[in-house]
Amino acid sequence: MSLPKPKKINAEKYVAGLSLFKQKTARIKLSANESALGPSPKAIKQYNEVGKNLKRYPDSDGIFLRNVLAKKFKLDPKRIILGSGSDQIFELICKTFVNKNDEVIVPEFSFIIYRIYSKIYGAKIKYAKEINYRISIKNILSKVTNKTKVVFLANPNNPTGTIISKKELLQLRKKLRSNILLVIDDAYFEYVKDKNYLPGLKLFSNSKNVIVTRTFSKIYGLAGLRIGWGYGPKNLIYALNQIKPPFNINRAALFAAAESIKDVKWLNKEIKHVNKWSKIFYKNFKDLKIETNSSYGNFLLVNFNKIRVSSKKIFLKLAQSGILVRKMDVYKIKNSLRITIGNNLENKKFIKIIRKII
Template sequence: MNNPTAKASIEKLETYKPNFGKSKISNLIRLSANEGALGTSLNAIKALNSFTHNLNRYPPQVSDDLINAIANRYSLDYKKIILGNGSDELISIITQAFLEPTDEAIYTEFGFLQFPQAISVSGAKGVVARDVNFTANVDNILSKINTKTKLIFLANANNPTGTFISKEEVIRLHKSIPSNILLVYDAAYSEFIINNDYIDGSSLVDKHDNVIMLRTFSKLHGLASLRLGWGYCSEYILSNLMKVRGPFSVNTAAMLAGIAALEDIQFQENSVAHNLEWMPWFEKELKLLKLDFQTSVTNFLLIKFPDEIFNNAQSAVKFLAERGILVRGMDAYGLPNYLRVSIGNEEENITFIKQLKSFLDN
C-alpha cells in the first residue's frame, strides 16, 4: 500500500531552521536572532499582565484598534494595513496568493532565507540575483526579469548582511519593473535606520499598486515571541492575502501588546539611541581585533573571519556557545566563514567582545 506523499515541491525541501544556537549554560547571552537589545516596552508588559480574562474567546479576525494605532504612528492609510503572525506569515501567504507553479520569483543572493523557502513551498521557481559587495544590486535584479517573473523579494535593509540600497536605487528598481510584477519590500529593520537616503517603502505603496511593504514588531518593539508583523499594500493585494491568511492568525495578546508598544515612543527612541551608540563601539572593537565586517544600518553585524584559519567562524560560534554566548553561524547562507551578531545590552556586548578576543588569542 502506498503512503500519502507530500507535494513534490515540499518533499525535496529542508525544514527552515532558525538556529538560534545551543549551550548548556543556563544564563545565556542571546545575540543570534536580531532581537531588540532592551527587552520589551513596560507598556506592552503591563498590557499583557492585565490580559487575564476572555482567554476562551477567539481574537477578532482583524484588529481595527491595532491597525489604527499603526496608521497613526506611521501616518499611513489604515485601509492598506494587513496584520500577520509575524512578517514570516505574510511572506508565506504572499507567495501562496500570488505564485503559480509556472511563475518565477526573484530574491537576492544573501537575502533573508525565508524568501527562497516560501517561494519553494509555493511550487514556483526561485531565481537568485547576485549581490555586489554583500548589497542587493538593482541591475542584477533587473537582468533576471523575464515574462515568467511574478514577484521580487527585497529586504531593505537586508538580513544577514545589514546593508541597504538607497532611496534612488529603490525608486529606479520600481520604475524599471513592469506593473504586473509585485515588489515585496521587507523593511523589518527600518525603525533603526536614520540615513536620509533610506526609504521604508510606504511612499511607493501609496503611489503604486504593485508594492507591498513588510514590517515587524519582533525587532525594535521587542515582541518577537508574540509573533506580530504587518504589511502595507493596495486593497486588492490585501483582500487576496486575507483569503489565504488564517482567520485568527494574530492572537489577542499580540494585538494588545502591539498597541501598547506603539504608544511607548520613549522605549522606541531609547532602542534606536542604544543601537546608534553601540554600533560604532562594535565597529571600533572589531577593527581592533582585525576582523572584517559589513557596515550595517541594522541592529546586527555580519563578521568575517580570516580565511587562513580553517573553520574559524564555526569554531568561534562553538567557543562562544560554550561560554554562554549565542551568535548565528552563516553556513545556511553559504558563508561558513562568517558569523552574525546582534547588538545586545551593554553587559552582553562587552562580554561578547571579551570572549571573541579570547577566542582569537587562543
C-alpha cells in the same frame, strides 16, 4: 491501503538560531536579531492585562490595531494585513500569487524565508548577485524573465546589514515590469540613520504593485508574540485578507503591539542603544582585523578570512562561553558569523570573549 503521501516539497527547513542549542547552554543569545532592550514596559503591562481574560477569541480582523497603525503612519486601515509575524505575510503572498513554474527573484544573501515559501508554492528561485554584500538593482533586473512573478528584498538587508538608497529602490520599481510584484521588507528600518535612505512604506504607500512588510519582532521586542503587518494596494491586500487564517493573531499580540507602537520614548532608547553599540562592535572588529561593514540594523556580519581563523571554531568557542551567534552556512556566506547587538552586559561579555579567543 496506504495513507496519503505528503507532497514533495523542495525547500529547505528554516533553522532558528536557538534550535542548535539547549537554552541552558546559551545564556546569551545574539543569534536572532531580537531587540536588545526587550518590549516596552507598557506593552508588558497590556500583555498581563489580556492574560486575565483568555477565554475570548481575538478580533479576527484586528480592527483596533489596524486603526492604531493607520493613525500612526497615516495609512488606510483597509490596506493593512496583520500576520503571525511578517513571516506569515510572506507565506500569504506566495500562497496567493505564486504558481508552479513562476520565478521569484531574491538577492543572493537575503532573508531565507522568502525562498522557502516561494519554493513551497512551486516557484523557481533566481538569485541576484550582490556587490560587496549590497543588493544590486542592476543584477536584480538582469534576472527578470517573462516568468518573473515576485521580487523580495529587505532594506536594510539581513544578513548583510547593508542598505540601498531611495533612489535605487525607486529606479528598481520603475524598471521592473509593472505586473511583477515587488515586496519590500522594512523589518529593520527604524535603526537606519542615512539621508539617502527611506523605508519602503514611505516610498511606496501609494503604489499599485508594491507590498511593504513590517514587524513587531525587532525594535518592538515582541518576537515571541508573533505579529507583523503588511501594506499594499487595496485589491492585493483584500486577496491576502480573504485567505488568512481567521484568528491568526492572538489577543495578547494585538493589544501589546498597539501599546508598544505608542511608546515612542522606549523606541528611541532602543535605537540609541543599538546605534551606539553598533559603532563599538565595528571598532572592536576592526581592531581585531575581523572584516565587517558598518551595519544599518541591529546586527553585524563578520568574516574571519583576513585573520585566517575558522568561523566554525569561533562559533564553538563562543558557544562554550555561553554565547550563541548565527552561523552563515545556510546563507552560503563563507567563514562568517552574524552577531546581534544585545544589552550592555551581553555586549561587554561578547567583546571580552571574542578578544580572548582571537
